[in-house]
Amino acid sequence: MYKLIELESGVCAADGFFADGVSAGLKPDGAKDMAFVYSESFCQIATTFTTNKMAAAPIKHCKAKGEFETNFILINSKNANAMTGEAGVADIDEILATLPDCVHNPLMSSTGVIGVRLPKEKIIKGAKLFDLTKRQPHAAAQAIMTTDSFSKEKAYRVELADGTHFHIGAMAKGAGMINPAMATMLCFITTDAQVSVQEMQEILNEKVEVTFNAASVDGDTSTNDTVMLLSNAKSGVYHKEAFGEALEKIMRFLAREMVRDGEGATKLVTYKVTGAKDDKEAEIVAKALSNSLLVKTALYGEDPNWGRIASTVGASGAEAAEELLTISFDDVCVYKRGALFFDAAMEAKAAAVMKKDSFTISCDLGIGEGSFEAYGCDLGYKYVEINADYRT
Secondary structure, eight states: OEEEEEESOGGGOSTTEEEEEEOOSSSGGGOOOEEEEEEEEEEEEEEEEOOOTTOOHHHHHHHTTOSOEEEEEEEEOSBOOOSOHHHHHHHHHHHHTTSOTTOOSOEEEEBSBSSOOOOHHHHHHHHTTOOTTOBOHHHHHHHTOSSOSSOEEEEEEEEETTSOEEEEEEEEEOSSSOOOOOOOOEEEEEEOOOOOHHHHHHHHHHHHHHTGGGBOSSSOOOSOOEEEEEEOOTTOOOOHHHHHHHHHHHHHHHHHHHHHTOTTOOOEEEEEEEEESSHHHHHHHHHHHHHOHHHHHHHHTTOOOHHHHHHHHHHSSSOOOTTTOEEEETTEEEEETTBOOOOHHHHHHHHHHHTSSEEEEEEEOSSSSEEEEEEEEOOOHHHHHHHHTTTO
């Protein structure tokens, strides 16, 4: 019916989109620190933002526009422009007013330190370095990083049975302060699919819940969490099921990469909860596991302490009972419906699983048909080191 072909062109995969990253002197040593995403034609836009009540100025600026079209996003790192009041919003207007005439209704997105006004002069000078004819998606993805250790991109060409096609591509940043609830993470997705803004928003909202909202590094929700999905409709092609699948694959990949890149993280863990009373209860349990500090530190120590898993399930507030619960580390079942068979041989098998870079902890609650997957990482000394001197 359709097929997804992976591309290496990131946020520039869709026809008519351009992106690049430059150095404006916000980061030391000439590192790229500003990026743009530009479409040669106007775009419909769907968004999801943080639920943090201290939302940053770029989010306030975007929300104040209501429903609108745009063709340009300016992104800066090192400064979140959060907790800067009305002056922070005014700074955005002043910066965007200096952009070229081909830019229509531009947006700004920021990430970095909270509580500091934007260095306007540097950003305005940096924006003058933008060449809107460039397709350098990897440079753009690098420029938006903060504590990230690697850039995050994904793109697909979606080929339909009748030979027509469209594209979806994305870039994201995030490694710490990750517990998206909109939805510090930013994600920019571009497509040339001819999709209505209403349907685009509906699908984005649905996919956010099972991807970015299922990811946790440290349980903290940023002031700047943002997902923007732009469509310039240049392909003239659309297929709802294919679009939804490609979008979910992209967002799930990026969400897992953020967790994999969690500040100081050494493990990417999938928490697969099944047998819950309903999907919502399964989500409650999975997120409780992905956020638990005791579970995270056990992961870091590679300790198959299944008791911490059981305790977190029981404390989550979801319906659960020890005589119904089953816990597995990958395919190693460590507890099954009240049976205690965690002997030395079993512990050795479970410990071997926990030495992997990536594995799954499964919890079958044995109650109903509800299921949910969440993604988390371990927590070690490096996380404390990074965040203890973040501003320096």
